[in-house]
Amino acid sequence: MDKNVRIAIIGGGPAGLSAGMYLEQAGYENYTIYERNGWVGGKCHSPEYKGRRYELGAIMGVPSYYAVHDVEEFCGITHDGPRLNRNYKDLKGNVVDPFDPKKHPLSAPRLLRMKSQIKKFGELLQTKYKGYDINGHRGVAQGRYDGYAVTPGREKIEGVNENLKDLALPFKDFCEKNGVELVQDVWIGPFTSFGYGYFDEIPAAYVLKYLDFQTTMNFVKVNLWTWKDGTQSIWEHLNDAIKHPALLNSDITKVERKDGKVFITVNGKVEEFDKLIVTAPLQYFGDYADIREDEKRYFDKIDYERYDVQGFLTEDDKAPEISYYIMENMVPERLGHLMVYYHRWPDLGADQMYVTYALRKHRDLKEIDYEESKKMVLADLETMGNPAKEVIEERSWYYFPHVFTEDYAAGWYDDVEAMQDKYDTFYAGEIMSFGDMDETVEYSRELVERFFK
Numbered sequence: 001m002d003k004n005v006r007i008a009i010i011g012g013g014p015a016g017l018s019a020g021m022y023l024e025q026a027g028y029e030n031y032t033i034y035e036r037n038g039w040v041g042g043k044c045h046s047p048e049y050k051g052r053r054y055e056l057g058a059i060m061g062v063p064s065y066y067a068v069h070d071v072e073e074f075c076g077i078t079h080d081g082p083r084l085n086r087n088y089k090d091l092k093g094n095v096v097d098p099f100d101p102k103k104h105p106l107s108a109p110r111l112l113r114m115k116s117q118i119k120k121f122g123e124l125l126q127t128k129y130k131g132y133d134i135n136g137h138r139g140v141a142q143g144r145y146d147g148y149a150v151t152p153g154r155e156k157i158e159g160v161n162e163n164l165k166d167l168a169l170p171f172k173d174f175c176e177k178n179g180v181e182l183v184q185d186v187w188i189g190p191f192t193s194f195g196y197g198y199f200d201e202i203p204a205a206y207v208l209k210y211l212d213f214q215t216t217m218n219f220v221k222v223n224l225w226t227w228k229d230g231t232q233s234i235w236e237h238l239n240d241a242i243k244h245p246a247l248l249n250s251d252i253t254k255v256e257r258k259d260g261k262v263f264i265t266v267n268g269k270v271e272e273f274d275k276l277i278v279t280a281p282l283q284y285f286g287d288y289a290d291i292r293e294d295e296k297r298y299f300d301k302i303d304y305e306r307y308d309v310q311g312f313l314t315e316d317d318k319a320p321e322i323s324y325y326i327m328e329n330m331v332p333e334r335l336g337h338l339m340v341y342y343h344r345w346p347d348l349g350a351d352q353m354y355v356t357y358a359l360r361k362h363r364d365l366k367e368i369d370y371e372e373s374k375k376m377v378l379a380d381l382e383t384m385g386n387p388a389k390e391v392i393e394e395r396s397w398y399y400f401p402h403v404f405t406e407d408y409a410a411g412w413y414d415d416v417e418a419m420q421d422k423y424d425t426f427y428a429g430e431i432m433s434f435g436d437m438d439e440t441v442e443y444s445r446e447l448v449e450r451f452f453k
């Protein structure tokens with residue numbers, strides 16, 4: 001492609017900003033990033049309270065976040081945040097350890113079986129499901145893999161593997177099919193409580209592309225990255241480091257694609273481009289763009305999670321000393337309840353903001369109303385012995401866009417990938433890979449590599 005091509009990027013989150021970075025590195029400097037908010041970072045959102053930054057959105061990374069590491073290197077920053085640690089509570093608020101057989105003599109045989117299934121699962125993923133973990137979903141429904149391995153060198157690999165079609169199954173069915181149903185006890189922590197839905201509804205492909213074997217083991221060992229000034233600061237640094245920082249407060253009211261050009265009406269003025277990269281939710285693309293029949297047909301199939309967070313303060317003698325997970329609330333029957341509450345600064349007592357996490361949607365159940373879930377979460381905090389005296393931040397996120405098994409298996413991803421550049425438009429961001437920082441950034445890297453040579 002001509003290096004002077006004029007490229008518009010919609011969205012100043014990890015996907016959009018990193019697309020700018022990778023384009024620049026590939027010699028394409030004629031790009032413009034439009035961000036609707038007055039700040040960058042999207043769902044990496046780290047507001048300040050009493051001089052420290054807290055996480056209302058993304059919290060952590062793992063050592064296999066190679067694409068986020070690209071960004072850190074580009075900006076000259078590193079993951080310098082507080083060490084994460086956690087404990088578990090049961091529904092009565094007692095501290096428990098679901099993975100310690102000494103504390104749960106009755107569950108010891110189950111834990112032993114779980115351990116051996118994890119080992120078997122690791123082997124299956126490397127052999128039967130070779131190629132399962134590469135970024136994005138191209139070819140999976142057809143039993144192929146084509147992309148970059150999750151290794152420091154990110155080697156390009158491609159091949160045929162019919163077994164990959166199983167990845168369209170809900171993760172629960174996928175585990176049962178392979179005789180490793182107990183691994184769900186481990187995978188559920190960084191999946192359901194992180195807002196990504198339930199294993200009986202979400203295709204295994206999403207679960208395993210995010211929680212590939214090495215990433216899951218990093219979660220198990222609490223081998224995690226955080227950032228002192230919050231995950232948002234990664235993207236603020238990136239925005240400062242790229243040649244064309246995002247244009248904030250951009251209100252896009254129209255996108256028109258005709259005669260090989262892209263016309264964008266932003267804050268009332270029409271701007272002309274040659275190519276468009278959309279990292280904003282595709283589900284809403286038709287609200288402002290001349291969406292085509294095929295785009296609409298596919299984008300209408302996207303669903304997303306309702307993931308709510310509340311930043312709360314508590315009394316000195318009621319402050320949690322660590323983050324807590326409540327495993328029994330990570331099932332559809334407990335929709336709307338508190339799954340995790342996060343304690344960020346070990347050196348501060350109650351003089352900090354804690355954050356709660358709840359999910360209130362399952363594909364087969366009635367969605368729980370935001371306020372109703374909030375009440376449930378606050379009541380749960382009381383039961384846990386850490387009541388909120390005041391909620392000072394709250395947010396309901398448009399979270400983890402995805403498609404379900406039937407559309408995944410029917411080739412949604414191959415069809416949408418085949419539409420890349422059809423209307424001088426490229427699709428990136430969470431839906432094209434997965435809703436975490438690294439998958440979205442890695443997808444932007446590969447998009448640039450594939451189409452902007």
Ligand SMILES: Cc1cc2nc3c(=O)[nH]c(=O)nc-3n(C[C@H](O)[C@H](O)[C@H](O)COP(=O)(O)OP(=O)(O)OC[C@H]3O[C@@H](n4cnc5c(N)ncnc54)[C@H](O)[C@@H]3O)c2cc1C
Nearest residue numbers: 011013014015036042043057058059060280430435436437
């Ligand atoms: C509570 C929570 C916890 C999370 N925890 C983690 C974690 O620990 N680790 C991890 O890796 N990830 C985590 N994530 C997920 C991670 O934040 C996202 O996957 C990542 O930010 C996605 O990047 P993106 O650029 O694709 O989308 P987003 O971050 O959503 O950014 C999209 C941007 O586009 C902008 N936009 C939308 N529409 C328009 C428009 N019409 N015009 C202009 N701009 C527009 C938005 O304002 C936004 O800035 C978490 C997210 C949340 C909410």
